[in-house]
Amino acid sequence: MMMSTPKKILFYILLVISAFLVFFPVMYAFMISFMSGGEILQGKFFPESIHFDNYVKVFDRLPLMNYLINSFVVSFGVMLGQLVVCSLAAYAFVFIPFKGRDFIFFLFISTMMIPWEATMIPNFFTIQKLDWMNTYQGLTVPFFALAFGTFLLRQHFKTIPKELHEAAEVAGLGKFAFFWRVILPVSKTSLVTLGAYGFLTTWNMYLWPLLVTSTDQVRTVQIGLKQLQSQEVATEWGVVMAGVIVVIIPTLLLLFAGQRQLQKGLTQGALK
Amino acid sequence: MKKVELIGVSKSYDKKTEVISDITVSIEPGEFFVLVGPSGCGKSTMLRMIAGLEEITGGVLKIGDVESNWLPPSKRDISMVFQNYALYPHLTVEENIVFGLHVKKVPKPERKKRCEDVAEMLGLTPYLKRKPRELSGGQRQRVALARAIVNQAPICLMDEPLSNLDAKLRAHMRSEIRQIQRRLGITMIYVTHDQVEAMTMGDRIMILHDGKIQQIGQPIDIYNNPANPFVATFIGSPPMNIGEGKVGSAKNEIVFSEEAKIAVPEKDWPLLKSDTIIIGVRPEHLKAATKETKAEDKVYVKTTNVEVLGNETIFSFDMGGREWMAKWTGQWRIDVGDMVPIVINYDSLCLFDSETEKIIKTPSDIENHVFDKEVFI
Numbered sequence: 289m290m291m292s293t294p295k296k297i298l299f300y301i302l303l304v305i306s307a308f309l310v311f312f313p314v315m316y317a318f319m320i321s322f323m324s325g326g327e328i329l330q331g332k333f334f335p336e337s338i339h340f341d342n343y344v345k346v347f348d349r350l351p352l353m354n355y356l357i358n359s360f361v362v363s364f365g366v367m368l369g370q371l372v373v374c375s376l377a378a379y380a381f382v383f384i385p386f387k388g389r390d391f392i393f394f395l396f397i398s399t400m401m402i403p404w405e406a407t408m409i410p411n412f413f414t415i416q417k418l419d420w421m422n423t424y425q426g427l428t429v430p431f432f433a434l435a436f437g438t439f440l441l442r443q444h445f446k447t448i449p450k451e452l453h454e455a456a457e458v459a460g461l462g463k464f465a466f467f468w469r470v471i472l473p474v475s476k477t478s479l480v481t482l483g484a485y486g487f488l489t490t491w492n493m494y495l496w497p498l499l500v501t502s503t504d505q506v507r508t509v510q511i512g513l514k515q516l517q518s519q520e521v522a523t524e525w526g527v528v529m530a531g532v533i534v535v536i537i538p539t540l541l542l543l544f545a546g547q548r549q550l551q552k553g554l555t556q557g558a559l560k
Numbered sequence: 561m562k563k564v565e566l567i568g569v570s571k572s573y574d575k576k577t578e579v580i581s582d583i584t585v586s587i588e589p590g591e592f593f594v595l596v597g598p599s600g601c602g603k604s605t606m607l608r609m610i611a612g613l614e615e616i617t618g619g620v621l622k623i624g625d626v627e628s629n630w631l632p633p634s635k636r637d638i639s640m641v642f643q644n645y646a647l648y649p650h651l652t653v654e655e656n657i658v659f660g661l662h663v664k665k666v667p668k669p670e671r672k673k674r675c676e677d678v679a680e681m682l683g684l685t686p687y688l689k690r691k692p693r694e695l696s697g698g699q700r701q702r703v704a705l706a707r708a709i710v711n712q713a714p715i716c717l718m719d720e721p722l723s724n725l726d727a728k729l730r731a732h733m734r735s736e737i738r739q740i741q742r743r744l745g746i747t748m749i750y751v752t753h754d755q756v757e758a759m760t761m762g763d764r765i766m767i768l769h770d771g772k773i774q775q776i777g778q779p780i781d782i783y784n785n786p787a788n789p790f791v792a793t794f795i796g797s798p799p800m801n802i803g804e805g806k807v808g809s810a811k812n813e814i815v816f817s818e819e820a821k822i823a824v825p826e827k828d829w830p831l832l833k834s835d836t837i838i839i840g841v842r843p844e845h846l847k848a849a850t851k852e853t854k855a856e857d858k859v860y861v862k863t864t865n866v867e868v869l870g871n872e873t874i875f876s877f878d879m880g881g882r883e884w885m886a887k888w889t890g891q892w893r894i895d896v897g898d899m900v901p902i903v904i905n906y907d908s909l910c911l912f913d914s915e916t917e918k919i920i921k922t923p924s925d926i927e928n929h930v931f932d933k934e935v936f937i
Contacts, residue, residue, distance in 0.1 A: 451646035454613050459660035459711075460634030473650040 342530035374437035444478040562624035569619035594762035645704040838912035845908035846886040849901035
């Protein structure tokens with residue numbers, strides 16, 4: 289888009305201001321993570337010197353590495369589970385004709401209107417009865433079936449020309465082979481989007497891990513951060529923020545990696 | 561090289577109205593069979609029924625003497641080319657071509673060899689490593705064609721494969737497909753809405769309208785002896801001129817406007833049974849009146865449009881409320897609005913029964929200039 293120079297300058301100033309507003313809390317947290325207690329109380333923005341005491345302390349005080357691994361396993365597990373379940377469900381909704389398909393789909397979608405918190409108690413009882421407390425499956429399995437993900441993938445699958453399906457049928461490709469060898473590679477973009485979404489939401493989940501974990505064994509990192517705050521009478525904010533920064537890093541990495549993949553997917557373009 | 565037979569095949573979506581009714585035809589091994597008709601006539605549905613992508617609700621489909629109504633597409637020994645090519649966008653040209661072979665578990669060296677042969681035949685060798693989106697329309701079309709012929713299925717189905725190409729490429733691909741079909745001896749069933757493709761490519765063509773067979777036959781026979789006014793206007797460009805004619809009281813002449821009357825020779829008087837009759841005459845059979853023409857044979861018409869195409873001139877005029885066209889060879893300096901004297905020769909007329917729309921007389925003089933090979937020196 290062509291823009292005149294003054295207009296451009298104005299736009300950039302506005303963009304910088306809003307970027308600063310949005311990013312300020314993260315930046316402040318980053319700065320605090322290098323400060324000592326005294327400096328924080330003085331309300332400084334820039335630390336006097338960069339030292340990593342807080343980072344050492346946070347790994348000392350908590351089994352943070354353990355929590356990080358747990359979080360990673362849980363998030364990755366949910367991501368994979370969601371991809372498998374949602375893509376299979378979406379495939380059925382698009383490519384396998386059966387009676388009442390649309391009705392079932394809308395029923396399925398309507399579950400999006402039920403807040404997740406409302407289903408938490410029945411879910412909790414189920415997990416308890418299965419004796420899945422303090423296990424990875426207890427943390428992951430309830431999130432595999434995702435109405436939003438099924439919807440997202442169904443919409444994408446619907447854009448795949450039906451001639452591809454027919455060509456595969458003529459070639460003698462089975463239903464699963466068609467799903468595996470044609471649908472999945474063609475929908476890489478949507479799968480990456482859904483995967484990133486699933487990973488991040490699970491990574492940031494707080495309430496459910498709090499409910500189903502009572503020991504350090506499978507506890508996730510978000511609970512760990514909360515523990516940092518309540519352990520001391522006066523919270524050492526420097527340590528907490530160091531923890532926060534450590535927790536943010538995987539998210540950022542994933543975002544960067546995912547974005548590159550996303551852009552690649554988008555520029556590939558549709559094929560007529 | 562297999563025979564495809566349809567016996568009383570019909571298709572209905574709601575069990576009440578039939579979109580295709582009572583199709584009986586036998587397609588010979590190695591034949592190039594063209595299904596042609598206006599859009600919505602059911603030709604694609606029929607092809608998809610042969611392919612097994614669409615259920616057959618009545619009648620029997622036999623492929624190579626085996627009843628195939630309920631066989632899945634992959635068991636019918638067919639290959640298919642789709643209108644939008646249906647190439648897998650994530651695979652390279654080479655992978656696209658061998659995709660079906662991979663599924664059929666053809667050994668790898670064999671796959672590679674066949675792919676190379678086909679690519680060579682269609683001039684795709686430089687593009688084997690490219691993705692479909694990096695190819696032009698014509699190249700994609702070739703890949704689709706390559707994919708269809710590489711698995712050496714005895715029957716190939718094509719659903720308007722050339723409709724996405726520009727006119728020049730279309731003409732080129734037309735002859736290319738025809739040549740490949742002849743060389744490999746495949747039984748080809750080809751769907752098109754373009755009568756030029758049907759005329760130039762088919763060994764036999766079948767004209768469909770509203771799900772019913774209008775006529776089956778060799779292109780030239782259909783051109784000379786159209787079964788009804790629909791076929792007459794569908795095949796040939798510009799289309800055959802059709803008009804309502806009244807039979808004179810003495811049953812010896814046809815009147816189709818105040819100034820245009822045609823005397824019927826005595827031998828054809830028995831044909832004129834009803835009061836009205838549908839007449840048809842090809843644009844090239846309308847001649848210019850000459851000095852020798854008798855005054856009562858001349859018909860003066862007012863031209864409404866003139867197209868000069870280099871070696872021929874097409875002009876249209878109004879005849880009994882319908883637009884007629886005449887095609888004369890040469891460059892005629894006619895302006896719009898000129899009164900042109902033309903001659904309608906009884907021998908070149910087609911006559912159709914006005915109720916059944918069946919043909920009752922075909923052009924007998926045939927100014928079609930049919931030549932046999934003997935004329936060559």
